Amino acid sequence: MSDPNSPESLRAGAESEEQFLSPDDEIMSSEDVREQDLPDGEVEEIDVDLATVRPELADAATVAEIVAADRTVHAEVGEPLLRMEGVTVKFGGLTALDDVSFDIRRGEILGLIGPNGAGKTTAFNAMTGVYRPSSGRVVFDDRPLVRVKRNEITRLGIARTFQNIRLFSDMTALENVVVGTDARHRTSVPGAIFRSARHRREERDAIDRGMALLEFVGIGARATHQARNLPYGDQRRLEIARALATEPKLLCLDEPAAGFNPAEKEQLQELVRKIRDDGFTVLLIEHDMRLVMGVTDRIVVLEFGRKIAEGLPAEIRENPAVIAAYLGVPDDATA
Amino acid sequence: MTTTTNTPASTSGRPYHGVGDRVRLWWDAQARPTQWLIGVPFIVFIAFLPVLRIPVLTTVGTDFGSVMAQFGMIALVAIGLNVVVGQAGLLDLGYVGFYAIGAYTVALLTSPDSPWNLTDQWLSQDWAWLFCVPIAIAITAISGLILGSPTLRLRGDYLAIVTLGFGEIVRLLADNLTTITGGGQGLKRVAYPRLGESTEHPDGVFSAGNSAPPWNSGLWWFWVSIVLIVIVLLVVGNLERSRVGRAWVAIREDEDAAEIMGVPTFKFKLWAFVIGAGIGGLSGALYAGQVQFVVPTNFNVVNSMFFLCAVVLGGQGNKLGVILGAFVIVYLPNFFLGRTDLFGISIDGNTIASYKYLFFGLALIILMIFRPQGLLPARQKLLAYSRQLYQAARRAVLAGEGRTTPVPADGTVDGRGPAATKDGGER
Numbered sequence: 001m002s003d004p005n006s007p008e009s010l011r012a013g014a015e016s017e018e019q020f021l022s023p024d025d026e027i028m029s030s031e032d033v034r035e036q037d038l039p040d041g042e043v044e045e046i047d048v049d050l051a052t053v054r055p056e057l058a059d060a061a062t063v064a065e066i067v068a069a070d071r072t073v074h075a076e077v078g079e080p081l082l083r084m085e086g087v088t089v090k091f092g093g094l095t096a097l098d099d100v101s102f103d104i105r106r107g108e109i110l111g112l113i114g115p116n117g118a119g120k121t122t123a124f125n126a127m128t129g130v131y132r133p134s135s136g137r138v139v140f141d142d143r144p145l146v147r148v149k150r151n152e153i154t155r156l157g158i159a160r161t162f163q164n165i166r167l168f169s170d171m172t173a174l175e176n177v178v179v180g181t182d183a184r185h186r187t188s189v190p191g192a193i194f195r196s197a198r199h200r201r202e203e204r205d206a207i208d209r210g211m212a213l214l215e216f217v218g219i220g221a222r223a224t225h226q227a228r229n230l231p232y233g234d235q236r237r238l239e240i241a242r243a244l245a246t247e248p249k250l251l252c253l254d255e256p257a258a259g260f261n262p263a264e265k266e267q268l269q270e271l272v273r274k275i276r277d278d279g280f281t282v283l284l285i286e287h288d289m290r291l292v293m294g295v296t297d298r299i300v301v302l303e304f305g306r307k308i309a310e311g312l313p314a315e316i317r318e319n320p321a322v323i324a325a326y327l328g329v330p331d332d333a334t335a
Numbered sequence: 336m337t338t339t340t341n342t343p344a345s346t347s348g349r350p351y352h353g354v355g356d357r358v359r360l361w362w363d364a365q366a367r368p369t370q371w372l373i374g375v376p377f378i379v380f381i382a383f384l385p386v387l388r389i390p391v392l393t394t395v396g397t398d399f400g401s402v403m404a405q406f407g408m409i410a411l412v413a414i415g416l417n418v419v420v421g422q423a424g425l426l427d428l429g430y431v432g433f434y435a436i437g438a439y440t441v442a443l444l445t446s447p448d449s450p451w452n453l454t455d456q457w458l459s460q461d462w463a464w465l466f467c468v469p470i471a472i473a474i475t476a477i478s479g480l481i482l483g484s485p486t487l488r489l490r491g492d493y494l495a496i497v498t499l500g501f502g503e504i505v506r507l508l509a510d511n512l513t514t515i516t517g518g519g520q521g522l523k524r525v526a527y528p529r530l531g532e533s534t535e536h537p538d539g540v541f542s543a544g545n546s547a548p549p550w551n552s553g554l555w556w557f558w559v560s561i562v563l564i565v566i567v568l569l570v571v572g573n574l575e576r577s578r579v580g581r582a583w584v585a586i587r588e589d590e591d592a593a594e595i596m597g598v599p600t601f602k603f604k605l606w607a608f609v610i611g612a613g614i615g616g617l618s619g620a621l622y623a624g625q626v627q628f629v630v631p632t633n634f635n636v637v638n639s640m641f642f643l644c645a646v647v648l649g650g651q652g653n654k655l656g657v658i659l660g661a662f663v664i665v666y667l668p669n670f671f672l673g674r675t676d677l678f679g680i681s682i683d684g685n686t687i688a689s690y691k692y693l694f695f696g697l698a699l700i701i702l703m704i705f706r707p708q709g710l711l712p713a714r715q716k717l718l719a720y721s722r723q724l725y726q727a728a729r730r731a732v733l734a735g736e737g738r739t740t741p742v743p744a745d746g747t748v749d750g751r752g753p754a755a756t757k758d759g760g761e762r
Contacts, residue, residue: 048724053724128595130595149599150594150595151594151595151596151597151598151599151600154595154596154597155597159596160595162592166589166591166592167589167592168584168585168588168589168592168593169588170584170588170714170715171581171584171585171588171715171717172717174718174724175581175584175717175718178581178717178718179581179582179585179593179596179598180596180597182578182581182582182597182598183596183597183598184597185578187577187578187579188578188579188606189574189579189606189610191577192573192574192577192578192579192580193570193573193574194573195573195719199577199578199719200719202578203576203577203718203719203720204720206718207718207720207724211724223724224724242596243596246596246597
């Protein structure tokens with residue numbers, strides 16, 4: 001054989017490997033005896049060349065189609081998806097949410113804003129089952145969320161990202177997303193041990209959908225990077241991809257632009273719109289008024305645990321109560 | 336930055352350095368059949384180590400075959416405990432309890448000293464051990480379920496304390512239920528597989544009476560444990576590369592985030608506990624068969640700590656790592672036993688051996704300072720069909736290195752090419 005390091009043989013090796021790998025992917029029974037990668041912290045992360053692995057993902061429309069939410073959403077745009085009905089949340093003597101009611105409508109981007117401590121995150125946690133309201137109720141998709149476990153809420157169709165990023169940092173980007181897709185999977189222990197037909201089908205679907213999701217949020221090439229080694233912006237994107245992987249009807253983004261520069265915020269706006277256009281309903285909790293005004297369809301404003309305004313971005317911008325809440329009220333006005 | 340397929344890896348930060356990384360990279364790049372071709376002879380080589388009697392390696396003070404048999408059992412324990420501690424991140428300090436339940440299940444069902452002995456009724460003595468192994472696994476798995484259901488709602492330190500208590504409860508029960516377990520006297524004449532009976536070995540090769548090295552019972556039990564280890568590795572590996580394994584790692588990394596991402600955390604924690612317990616029970620059954628004598632003192636809490644050491648030392652979450660850890664734990668103390676010199680330096684092996692815990696503790700401290708992730712740190716592969724992706728990513732490094740530095744061995748570039756394995760098969 002010629003010099004193994006020559007560019008020719010490199011290319012030849014790469015090509016024949018490709019042919020060989022596809023059938024070999026079927027039989028993975030002895031992976032156990034394989035040694036693993038590099039230790040933490042000494043990892044040189046390498047990008048995947050998507051053109052060779054998943055050429056079909058080069059087309060944005062195909063990606064959007066794979067990622068897309070349930071198509072029936074289109075028929076019901078504007079109908080309420082989630083209703084907050086007089087929700088009150090108390091922590092001891094502190095009332096964090098006081099009789100808050102609003103709707104999230106199918107196919108919209110709803111902005112939830114308010115000054116620090118207004119109860120945005122509390123409202124969010126009440127929706128996703130982290131806190132139980134002391135009175136009032138949350139109705140999602142015509143089903144009251146009472147005594148529903150947190151993992152079941154995800155399966156009902158509410159997914160969220162975290163204000164302070166909470167990825168599974170030892171896992172690769174793709175694995176993080178696949179954990180999200182697992183929310184829809186039903187393989188259990190015996191199926192996994194004996195590699196049942198369902199397990200194999202679900203694994204393949206998970207990787208296909210996972211790769212499409214990563215490409216959708218714009219980090220497809222970094223699929224094999226460990227989450228902890230991703231740049232900050234990509235970690236935020238990965239969180240969104242992981243949440244979308246659970247096939248939610250409602251995607252809740254908790255301050256997704258925190259720590260972003262203006263250019264990144266611009267890209268995030270585009271991504272959020274792209275998600276909405278793909279059939280998802282989005283709840284956006286955000287500090288940054290420019291971002292909120294630029295991307296949302298409707299806005300709900302909280303202050304001190306109460307809803308003080310609700311309406312279109314243009315209306316909210318002019319609303320005196322909102323301006324007062326954000327800028328404070330001049331002394332002479334109160335006098 | 337977009338794709339870097341044509342960027343040499345060595346230009347961007349730290350490339351794959353070090354011997355271990357080289358080996359990993361080389362091994363990962365091999366085609367599946369090649370891996371088997373290398374793996375199987377290696378396992379056979381390990382299996383025949385007690386027969387080959389390599390001078391520096393072979394223990395002096397005790398029979399090497401028996402040491403390896405013990406290693407096999409502890410390796411199984413470590414693999415089981417790794418599921419609980421390494422994968423799911425649940426600190427279990429009472430794992431010896433499951434080991435004991437497995438051993439006592441076999442002993443209670445087959446020892447003539449036990450009130451529940453079945454061998455004098457309908458169960459043939461010859462096959463009693465084999466028959467009891469699945470029973471032992473089932474009973475330990477159920478005990479894991481019983482322990483796990485209430486306690487897995489606890490987290491971290493609280494779980495550790497509860498499991499610690501469990502380990503002690505099992506031992507104290509074995510010690511005090513004298514009418515059933517024989518108390519401190521233990522249960523003798525536990526059944527073992529009656530195979531290979533001849534004039535030379537009237538009780539078969541698995542009998543504790545077969546003690547003439549190298550073809551003694553220790554060697555035979557070592558072989559049994561190797562077979563079981565391979566089977567268990569396949570099972571655990573399949574779990575790892577499935578929804579279940581991913582759920583475990585997600586729970587270990589961030590339990591709340593996992594729950595919110597739709598992982599039924601309690602269910603999968605319970606599964607980890609049950610599977611870990613079952614493997615511990617299997618190892619206990621193996622132990623009961625090999626020693627043919629079960630007493631409570633063999634199931635001290637100290638053993639739990641040793642099992643945990645094997646896992647932490649080897650590398651939590653890495654199956655091969657914990658096997659290496661088990662080997663170190665079992666082999667090192669025995670290595671010094673009975674030696675009078677080491678590489679020409681005269682030592683008193685028995686004296687050193689009596690300080691084994693001291694050295695052991697020192698070694699652990701040093702290891703945890705310099706290599707806290709263990710000897711072979713984990714980097715899980717949690718997806719069953721993503722090989723293509725990893726290969727596509729790796730190709731860039733290999734290609735980059737091939738251009739910038741001379742590649743060690745023919746392994747990296749040429750050897751990984753399936754052209755060599757598939758078409759030529761030789762190079």
